Amino acid sequence: MRYILASNSPRRRELLKKVIPEFEIIPAVGEEKTGSSSPAEIVEELSFQKASEIFHKILTDTDDNFVVIGADTVVSYNHRVLGKPVDETHAHQMLRMLSGQTHKVYTGVTIFIMADKKSEHFTFSECTDVYVSELSEGEIADYIKSGECMDKAGAYGIQGEFSRFITGIDGDYFNVVGLPVSRLYRELKARDII
Amino acid sequence: MRYILASNSPRRRELLKKVIPEFEIIPAVGEEKTGSSSPAEIVEELSFQKASEIFHKILTDTDDNFVVIGADTVVSYNHRVLGKPVDETHAHQMLRMLSGQTHKVYTGVTIFIMADKKSEHFTFSECTDVYVSELSEGEIADYIKSGECMDKAGAYGIQGEFSRFITGIDGDYFNVVGLPVSRLYRELKARDII
Numbered sequence: 001m002r003y004i005l006a007s008n009s010p011r012r013r014e015l016l017k018k019v020i021p022e023f024e025i026i027p028a029v030g031e032e033k034t035g036s037s038s039p040a041e042i043v044e045e046l047s048f049q050k051a052s053e054i055f056h057k058i059l060t061d062t063d064d065n066f067v068v069i070g071a072d073t074v075v076s077y078n079h080r081v082l083g084k085p086v087d088e089t090h091a092h093q094m095l096r097m098l099s100g101q102t103h104k105v106y107t108g109v110t111i112f113i114m115a116d117k118k119s120e121h122f123t124f125s126e127c128t129d130v131y132v133s134e135l136s137e138g139e140i141a142d143y144i145k146s147g148e149c150m151d152k153a154g155a156y157g158i159q160g161e162f163s164r165f166i167t168g169i170d171g172d173y174f175n176v177v178g179l180p181v182s183r184l185y186r187e188l189k190a191r192d193i194i
Numbered sequence: 195m196r197y198i199l200a201s202n203s204p205r206r207r208e209l210l211k212k213v214i215p216e217f218e219i220i221p222a223v224g225e226e227k228t229g230s231s232s233p234a235e236i237v238e239e240l241s242f243q244k245a246s247e248i249f250h251k252i253l254t255d256t257d258d259n260f261v262v263i264g265a266d267t268v269v270s271y272n273h274r275v276l277g278k279p280v281d282e283t284h285a286h287q288m289l290r291m292l293s294g295q296t297h298k299v300y301t302g303v304t305i306f307i308m309a310d311k312k313s314e315h316f317t318f319s320e321c322t323d324v325y326v327s328e329l330s331e332g333e334i335a336d337y338i339k340s341g342e343c344m345d346k347a348g349a350y351g352i353q354g355e356f357s358r359f360i361t362g363i364d365g366d367y368f369n370v371v372g373l374p375v376s377r378l379y380r381e382l383k384a385r386d387i388i
Contacts, residue, residue, distance in 0.1 A: 018357050128362075133376065163212050163368055164379035168322075173367040174357055182327065185358035 001193070002066040006054040011159070012071055015179040020194060028053045028070065039076040040125045043108030046072035048123055055112035055121075067193055068112040073178050075154030077103035082154045091144050091155035098154060099135040104128070105154070105176045109184060113193060124187060126180035128171030130158070135165060195387070196260040200248040205353070206265060209373040214388060222247045222264065233270040234319045237302030240266035242317055249306035249315070261387055262306040267372050269348030271297035276348045282338050285349040289337065292348060293329035298322070299348070299370045303378060307387060318381060320374035322365030324352070329359060 003020050005012060008027035016023060028050035036042045051070025058066060075082040077097060085091035108125040135143075143162060149155040156162040158169075158176045174181040188194040197214050199206060202221035210217060222244035230236045245264025252260060269276040271291060279285035302319040329337075337356060343349040350356040352363075352370045368375040382388045 015357075018355055133380065158367075161212055163375045165376060166366070167376045168365045169367060170364045171362045172360070173352075173363060181357045182359060182361045186327065 002064060004054060004058065004066060004068045006050045006068055006070040009178055011157075011178045015174050015177060015181055016069065016184075018174075018181050019185045019188065023069075026054050026057070032072070037081070039074050039081050039104065039106040040108070040127065042081060043072045043074055043106045044110070044123045044125050045108070047108035047110040047125075048121075051110040051112050051121070055114070055119075059114065059119075063117070065115045067114075069184075070110045070112075071107055071179055073105065073107040073153045075103055075105055077101065077154075084151060084153055085149060085155045088144050088150075091149045092140060094155040095135060095140045095143065095149070098132045098156070099140070100132065102129055102131050103154070105130055107175045107178060107180055109180065109187075111187070111193070113191075122187070122191075124183065126172055126175045126183050128169055128173070128175045130169050130176060131167045133165050133167050139165070196258060198248060198252065198260060198262045200244045200262055200264040203372055205351075205372045209368050209371060209375055210263065210378075212368075212375050213379045213382065217263075220248050220251070226266070231275070233268050233275050233298065233300040234302070234321065236275060237266045237268055237300045238304070238317045238319050239302070241302035241304040241319075242315075245304040245306050245315070249308070249313075253308065253313075257311070259309045261308075263378075264304045264306075265301055265373055267299065267301045267347045269297055269299055271295065278345060278347055279343060279349045282344075285338050285343045286334055288349040289329060289334045289343070292326045292350070293334070294326065296323055296325050297348070299324055301369045301372060301374055303374065303381075305381070305387070307385075316381070316385075318377065320366055320369045320377050322363055322367070322369045324363050324370060325361045327359050327361050333359070 003023035006028045030053050032046040032049045034045045047070045051068045055068045105128050110123040112121040148160045197217035200222045224247045226240040226243045228236050228239045241264045245262045249262045299322050304317040306315040342354045366374050
Protein backbone atom coordinates (compact mmCIF):
# COMPACT_ATOMS: atom_id res chain seq x y z
CA MET A 1 0.00 0.00 0.00
CA ARG A 2 1.11 3.56 -0.77
CA TYR A 3 0.92 5.84 2.29
CA ILE A 4 1.08 9.63 2.13
CA LEU A 5 1.49 12.05 5.04
CA ALA A 6 -0.12 15.41 4.18
CA SER A 7 2.14 17.35 6.55
CA ASN A 8 5.56 18.94 6.45
CA SER A 9 6.14 18.72 10.22
CA PRO A 10 9.39 16.90 11.03
CA ARG A 11 7.82 15.79 14.32
CA ARG A 12 4.82 14.14 12.64
CA ARG A 13 7.17 12.46 10.18
CA GLU A 14 9.16 10.89 13.04
CA LEU A 15 5.99 9.79 14.84
CA LEU A 16 4.35 8.25 11.78
CA LYS A 17 7.45 6.03 11.37
CA LYS A 18 6.46 4.31 14.62
CA VAL A 19 3.28 3.09 12.89
CA ILE A 20 4.17 2.95 9.15
CA PRO A 21 7.85 2.35 8.29
CA GLU A 22 7.70 3.82 4.77
CA PHE A 23 5.56 6.63 3.40
CA GLU A 24 5.70 9.68 1.16
CA ILE A 25 5.35 13.28 2.29
CA ILE A 26 3.13 15.63 0.28
CA PRO A 27 2.30 18.64 2.46
CA ALA A 28 -1.08 20.33 2.09
CA VAL A 29 -0.63 23.94 1.04
CA GLY A 30 -4.19 25.29 1.10
CA GLU A 31 -5.15 27.66 3.87
CA GLU A 32 -7.37 25.74 6.27
CA LYS A 33 -10.42 27.54 7.60
CA THR A 34 -12.79 26.63 10.37
CA GLY A 35 -15.95 28.17 11.70
CA SER A 36 -15.87 25.97 14.77
CA SER A 37 -14.97 27.05 18.29
CA SER A 38 -14.65 23.64 19.99
CA PRO A 39 -11.00 22.49 19.95
CA ALA A 40 -11.90 18.88 19.07
CA GLU A 41 -14.04 20.07 16.15
CA ILE A 42 -11.36 22.50 14.97
CA VAL A 43 -8.57 19.90 14.76
CA GLU A 44 -10.88 17.33 13.18
CA GLU A 45 -12.02 19.85 10.54
CA LEU A 46 -8.50 21.10 9.76
CA SER A 47 -7.09 17.56 9.56
CA PHE A 48 -9.93 16.75 7.14
CA GLN A 49 -9.10 19.74 4.93
CA LYS A 50 -5.40 18.80 4.78
CA ALA A 51 -6.01 15.12 4.00
CA SER A 52 -8.79 15.94 1.52
CA GLU A 53 -6.60 18.37 -0.44
CA ILE A 54 -3.84 15.79 -0.96
CA PHE A 55 -6.28 12.90 -1.55
CA HIS A 56 -7.98 14.72 -4.41
CA LYS A 57 -4.67 15.91 -5.84
CA ILE A 58 -3.34 12.30 -6.02
CA LEU A 59 -6.66 10.93 -7.27
CA THR A 60 -6.24 12.76 -10.58
CA ASP A 61 -2.85 11.07 -11.18
CA THR A 62 -3.36 7.43 -10.31
CA ASP A 63 -5.66 4.41 -10.35
CA ASP A 64 -3.67 2.66 -7.58
CA ASN A 65 -4.69 2.11 -3.98
CA PHE A 66 -3.41 4.69 -1.50
CA VAL A 67 -3.92 6.16 1.98
CA VAL A 68 -3.57 9.82 2.94
CA ILE A 69 -3.06 10.94 6.56
CA GLY A 70 -3.71 14.52 7.66
CA ALA A 71 -3.34 15.91 11.20
CA ASP A 72 -3.74 19.15 13.09
CA THR A 73 -2.90 20.13 16.70
CA VAL A 74 -4.08 22.97 18.94
CA VAL A 75 -3.69 23.90 22.60
CA SER A 76 -6.80 24.80 24.58
CA TYR A 77 -6.80 26.72 27.85
CA ASN A 78 -9.65 28.42 29.64
CA HIS A 79 -11.95 28.45 26.57
CA ARG A 80 -9.21 29.86 24.34
CA VAL A 81 -7.72 27.92 21.46
CA LEU A 82 -4.03 28.56 20.83
CA GLY A 83 -2.38 27.80 17.50
CA LYS A 84 1.18 28.78 16.57
CA PRO A 85 2.39 32.18 17.88
CA VAL A 86 2.65 34.94 15.26
CA ASP A 87 5.70 36.55 16.90
CA GLU A 88 7.77 36.49 20.09
CA THR A 89 5.42 38.82 21.99
CA HIS A 90 2.56 36.48 21.19
CA ALA A 91 4.66 33.48 22.29
CA HIS A 92 5.43 35.29 25.56
CA GLN A 93 1.71 35.91 26.19
CA MET A 94 0.87 32.27 25.50
CA LEU A 95 3.57 30.91 27.83
CA ARG A 96 2.60 33.33 30.60
CA MET A 97 -0.98 32.09 30.24
CA LEU A 98 0.03 28.41 30.50
CA SER A 99 2.40 28.97 33.48
CA GLY A 100 1.34 27.07 36.61
CA GLN A 101 -1.81 25.74 34.90
CA THR A 102 -3.25 22.64 33.29
CA HIS A 103 -4.16 22.91 29.62
CA LYS A 104 -5.39 20.50 26.98
CA VAL A 105 -3.75 19.52 23.71
CA TYR A 106 -5.98 18.23 20.89
CA THR A 107 -4.76 16.47 17.79
CA GLY A 108 -7.22 15.61 15.03
CA VAL A 109 -6.46 13.01 12.38
CA THR A 110 -8.22 12.29 9.08
CA ILE A 111 -7.49 9.22 6.95
CA PHE A 112 -8.59 9.03 3.31
CA ILE A 113 -8.41 5.58 1.72
CA MET A 114 -8.65 4.57 -1.94
CA ALA A 115 -8.89 0.80 -2.26
CA ASP A 116 -10.13 -1.11 -5.32
CA LYS A 117 -11.62 2.07 -6.77
CA LYS A 118 -13.70 2.68 -3.64
CA SER A 119 -12.88 5.64 -1.44
CA GLU A 120 -13.69 6.23 2.21
CA HIS A 121 -12.47 8.49 4.98
CA PHE A 122 -12.68 8.77 8.74
CA THR A 123 -11.70 11.34 11.34
CA PHE A 124 -10.94 11.21 15.07
CA SER A 125 -9.26 13.34 17.72
CA GLU A 126 -7.42 12.72 20.98
CA CYS A 127 -7.02 15.00 24.00
CA THR A 128 -4.14 15.03 26.49
CA ASP A 129 -4.01 17.08 29.71
CA VAL A 130 -0.68 18.84 30.28
CA TYR A 131 0.51 20.26 33.62
CA VAL A 132 2.96 23.17 33.44
CA SER A 133 5.00 24.37 36.44
CA GLU A 134 5.16 28.05 37.45
CA LEU A 135 7.41 29.87 34.96
CA SER A 136 9.44 32.92 35.94
CA GLU A 137 9.74 35.81 33.46
CA GLY A 138 13.42 34.83 33.06
CA GLU A 139 12.53 31.24 32.23
CA ILE A 140 9.98 32.36 29.63
CA ALA A 141 12.47 34.80 28.06
CA ASP A 142 15.24 32.15 27.97
CA TYR A 143 12.91 29.61 26.40
CA ILE A 144 11.79 32.03 23.70
CA LYS A 145 15.47 32.79 22.98
CA SER A 146 16.05 29.07 22.34
CA GLY A 147 13.95 29.47 19.18
CA GLU A 148 11.95 26.32 19.85
CA CYS A 149 8.57 27.95 20.26
CA MET A 150 7.71 29.69 16.99
CA ASP A 151 6.40 26.81 14.87
CA LYS A 152 4.47 25.09 17.66
CA ALA A 153 0.87 25.29 18.91
CA GLY A 154 0.84 26.95 22.35
CA ALA A 155 4.42 28.22 21.77
CA TYR A 156 6.16 25.18 23.27
CA GLY A 157 7.49 21.76 22.32
CA ILE A 158 7.03 19.09 24.99
CA GLN A 159 9.92 17.06 23.58
CA GLY A 160 12.59 19.79 23.76
CA GLU A 161 13.90 22.17 26.42
CA PHE A 162 10.39 22.92 27.63
CA SER A 163 10.23 19.37 29.07
CA ARG A 164 11.78 20.74 32.26
CA PHE A 165 8.58 22.72 32.86
CA ILE A 166 6.11 19.86 32.22
CA THR A 167 5.40 18.26 35.60
CA GLY A 168 3.14 15.61 34.09
CA ILE A 169 0.53 14.71 31.50
CA ASP A 170 -2.62 12.59 31.42
CA GLY A 171 -3.10 10.87 28.07
CA ASP A 172 -0.92 10.06 25.07
CA TYR A 173 2.43 11.89 25.10
CA PHE A 174 2.81 11.65 21.31
CA ASN A 175 -0.58 13.32 20.89
CA VAL A 176 1.05 16.42 22.44
CA VAL A 177 4.02 16.15 20.08
CA GLY A 178 1.60 16.10 17.12
CA LEU A 179 0.25 12.62 16.34
CA PRO A 180 -1.69 10.18 18.59
CA VAL A 181 0.52 7.19 17.73
CA SER A 182 -1.32 4.47 19.64
CA ARG A 183 -4.81 5.56 18.55
CA LEU A 184 -3.66 5.89 14.93
CA TYR A 185 -2.15 2.38 15.04
CA ARG A 186 -5.36 0.88 16.44
CA GLU A 187 -7.63 2.74 13.99
CA LEU A 188 -5.56 1.62 10.97
CA LYS A 189 -5.21 -1.94 12.30
CA ALA A 190 -8.97 -2.23 12.96
CA ARG A 191 -9.62 -1.41 9.30
CA ASP A 192 -6.84 -3.68 7.98
CA ILE A 193 -5.03 -0.68 6.50
CA ILE A 194 -1.71 -1.75 8.10
CA MET B 195 30.24 23.54 38.15
CA ARG B 196 31.38 20.08 37.07
CA TYR B 197 28.45 17.67 36.56
CA ILE B 198 28.80 13.90 36.29
CA LEU B 199 26.14 11.40 35.20
CA ALA B 200 26.81 8.00 36.83
CA SER B 201 25.04 6.08 34.05
CA ASN B 202 25.89 4.65 30.67
CA SER B 203 22.29 4.76 29.36
CA PRO B 204 22.06 6.72 26.08
CA ARG B 205 18.45 7.62 27.00
CA ARG B 206 19.47 9.20 30.34
CA ARG B 207 22.25 11.09 28.58
CA GLU B 208 19.77 12.63 26.12
CA LEU B 209 17.33 13.52 28.91
CA LEU B 210 19.94 15.09 31.19
CA LYS B 211 20.87 17.46 28.33
CA LYS B 212 17.41 19.02 28.71
CA VAL B 213 18.43 20.17 32.22
CA ILE B 214 22.24 20.47 32.11
CA PRO B 215 23.80 21.27 28.70
CA GLU B 216 27.28 19.91 29.50
CA PHE B 217 28.31 17.05 31.75
CA GLU B 218 30.68 14.08 31.95
CA ILE B 219 29.64 10.44 31.93
CA ILE B 220 31.29 8.07 34.41
CA PRO B 221 29.11 4.94 34.67
CA ALA B 222 28.88 3.12 38.00
CA VAL B 223 30.18 -0.43 37.62
CA GLY B 224 29.47 -1.94 41.05
CA GLU B 225 26.66 -4.44 41.34
CA GLU B 226 23.79 -2.73 43.12
CA LYS B 227 21.94 -4.70 45.76
CA THR B 228 18.72 -4.00 47.55
CA GLY B 229 16.86 -5.75 50.32
CA SER B 230 13.77 -3.65 49.69
CA SER B 231 10.55 -4.81 48.07
CA SER B 232 8.79 -1.45 47.56
CA PRO B 233 9.53 -0.14 44.03
CA ALA B 234 10.05 3.45 45.22
CA GLU B 235 12.53 2.27 47.87
CA ILE B 236 14.32 0.02 45.38
CA VAL B 237 14.96 2.75 42.79
CA GLU B 238 15.94 5.25 45.48
CA GLU B 239 18.39 2.79 47.03
CA LEU B 240 19.92 1.72 43.69
CA SER B 241 20.24 5.33 42.48
CA PHE B 242 22.00 6.10 45.78
CA GLN B 243 24.46 3.24 45.30
CA LYS B 244 25.32 4.35 41.74
CA ALA B 245 25.80 8.03 42.65
CA SER B 246 27.70 7.16 45.82
CA GLU B 247 30.16 4.90 43.98
CA ILE B 248 31.10 7.62 41.49
CA PHE B 249 31.07 10.41 44.09
CA HIS B 250 33.62 8.62 46.26
CA LYS B 251 35.74 7.65 43.27
CA ILE B 252 36.00 11.30 42.14
CA LEU B 253 36.52 12.57 45.68
CA THR B 254 39.91 10.88 45.85
CA ASP B 255 41.12 12.75 42.73
CA THR B 256 39.97 16.34 43.20
CA ASP B 257 39.45 19.25 45.57
CA ASP B 258 37.06 20.97 43.12
CA ASN B 259 33.30 21.36 43.43
CA PHE B 260 31.24 18.77 41.60
CA VAL B 261 27.79 17.15 41.35
CA VAL B 262 27.07 13.46 40.67
CA ILE B 263 23.70 12.25 39.40
CA GLY B 264 22.64 8.60 39.67
CA ALA B 265 19.30 7.11 38.55
CA ASP B 266 17.53 3.77 38.43
CA THR B 267 14.21 2.71 36.85
CA VAL B 268 11.90 -0.26 37.45
CA VAL B 269 8.44 -1.29 36.31
CA SER B 270 5.93 -2.41 38.91
CA TYR B 271 2.81 -4.45 38.20
CA ASN B 272 0.57 -6.36 40.57
CA HIS B 273 3.13 -6.37 43.42
CA ARG B 274 5.90 -7.58 41.13
CA VAL B 275 8.94 -5.47 40.31
CA LEU B 276 10.32 -5.90 36.78
CA GLY B 277 13.88 -4.94 35.89
CA LYS B 278 15.54 -5.73 32.55
CA PRO B 279 14.67 -9.11 30.99
CA VAL B 280 17.40 -11.77 31.16
CA ASP B 281 16.48 -13.29 27.78
CA GLU B 282 13.76 -13.25 25.09
CA THR B 283 11.55 -15.75 26.93
CA HIS B 284 11.66 -13.52 29.99
CA ALA B 285 10.86 -10.47 27.82
CA HIS B 286 7.89 -12.35 26.34
CA GLN B 287 6.56 -13.17 29.84
CA MET B 288 6.90 -9.55 30.93
CA LEU B 289 5.10 -8.16 27.86
CA ARG B 290 2.30 -10.72 28.16
CA MET B 291 1.88 -9.65 31.79
CA LEU B 292 1.68 -5.93 30.89
CA SER B 293 -0.75 -6.47 27.95
CA GLY B 294 -4.11 -4.75 28.43
CA GLN B 295 -3.13 -3.52 31.90
CA THR B 296 -1.99 -0.41 33.76
CA HIS B 297 1.44 -0.60 35.38
CA LYS B 298 3.66 1.86 37.20
CA VAL B 299 7.14 3.05 36.30
CA TYR B 300 9.38 4.32 39.09
CA THR B 301 12.59 6.25 38.59
CA GLY B 302 14.77 7.08 41.59
CA VAL B 303 17.40 9.82 41.48
CA THR B 304 20.24 10.58 43.89
CA ILE B 305 22.34 13.73 43.73
CA PHE B 306 25.69 14.02 45.53
CA ILE B 307 27.13 17.51 45.80
CA MET B 308 30.61 18.63 46.82
CA ALA B 309 30.71 22.42 47.25
CA ASP B 310 33.40 24.37 49.14
CA LYS B 311 34.66 21.19 50.78
CA LYS B 312 31.21 20.37 52.16
CA SER B 313 29.35 17.37 50.82
CA GLU B 314 25.65 16.60 50.84
CA HIS B 315 23.27 14.31 49.01
CA PHE B 316 19.54 13.88 48.46
CA THR B 317 17.30 11.28 46.88
CA PHE B 318 13.79 11.30 45.39
CA SER B 319 11.63 9.17 43.13
CA GLU B 320 8.77 9.74 40.69
CA CYS B 321 6.01 7.38 39.61
CA THR B 322 4.14 7.39 36.28
CA ASP B 323 1.12 5.21 35.44
CA VAL B 324 1.30 3.61 31.99
CA TYR B 325 -1.67 2.12 30.09
CA VAL B 326 -0.87 -0.66 27.62
CA SER B 327 -3.34 -1.88 24.98
CA GLU B 328 -4.13 -5.59 24.48
CA LEU B 329 -1.16 -7.20 22.71
CA SER B 330 -1.56 -10.19 20.41
CA GLU B 331 1.05 -12.98 20.50
CA GLY B 332 2.13 -11.81 17.04
CA GLU B 333 2.60 -8.22 18.21
CA ILE B 334 4.70 -9.38 21.19
CA ALA B 335 6.84 -11.64 18.96
CA ASP B 336 7.35 -8.86 16.36
CA TYR B 337 8.30 -6.38 19.07
CA ILE B 338 10.84 -8.75 20.62
CA LYS B 339 12.33 -9.30 17.14
CA SER B 340 12.87 -5.53 16.84
CA GLY B 341 15.59 -5.92 19.52
CA GLU B 342 14.38 -2.89 21.45
CA CYS B 343 13.37 -4.68 24.64
CA MET B 344 16.47 -6.36 26.05
CA ASP B 345 18.15 -3.47 27.87
CA LYS B 346 14.96 -1.92 29.27
CA ALA B 347 13.03 -2.34 32.52
CA GLY B 348 9.74 -4.12 31.80
CA ALA B 349 11.07 -5.20 28.37
CA TYR B 350 9.83 -2.15 26.47
CA GLY B 351 10.88 1.37 25.50
CA ILE B 352 8.04 3.91 25.51
CA GLN B 353 9.91 6.12 23.02
CA GLY B 354 10.38 3.49 20.29
CA GLU B 355 8.15 1.10 18.39
CA PHE B 356 6.30 0.14 21.55
CA SER B 357 4.70 3.61 21.54
CA ARG B 358 1.93 2.19 19.33
CA PHE B 359 0.80 0.06 22.28
CA ILE B 360 0.81 2.84 24.92
CA THR B 361 -2.71 4.26 24.99
CA GLY B 362 -1.81 6.86 27.60
CA ILE B 363 0.16 7.74 30.72
CA ASP B 364 -0.50 9.71 33.90
CA GLY B 365 2.62 11.53 35.10
CA ASP B 366 5.96 12.54 33.61
CA TYR B 367 6.67 10.87 30.25
CA PHE B 368 10.44 11.27 30.64
CA ASN B 369 10.26 9.46 33.99
CA VAL B 370 9.20 6.39 31.98
CA VAL B 371 12.09 6.89 29.54
CA GLY B 372 14.49 6.93 32.51
CA LEU B 373 14.85 10.37 34.12
CA PRO B 374 12.14 12.63 35.65
CA VAL B 375 13.31 15.75 33.79
CA SER B 376 10.94 18.30 35.32
CA ARG B 377 11.36 17.10 38.92
CA LEU B 378 15.14 16.97 38.49
CA TYR B 379 15.18 20.54 37.13
CA ARG B 380 13.10 21.83 40.04
CA GLU B 381 15.14 19.95 42.70
CA LEU B 382 18.44 21.27 41.31
CA LYS B 383 17.07 24.80 40.84
CA ALA B 384 15.66 24.89 44.39
CA ARG B 385 19.16 24.16 45.75
CA ASP B 386 20.89 26.62 43.36
CA ILE B 387 22.84 23.77 41.76
CA ILE B 388 21.90 24.91 38.24
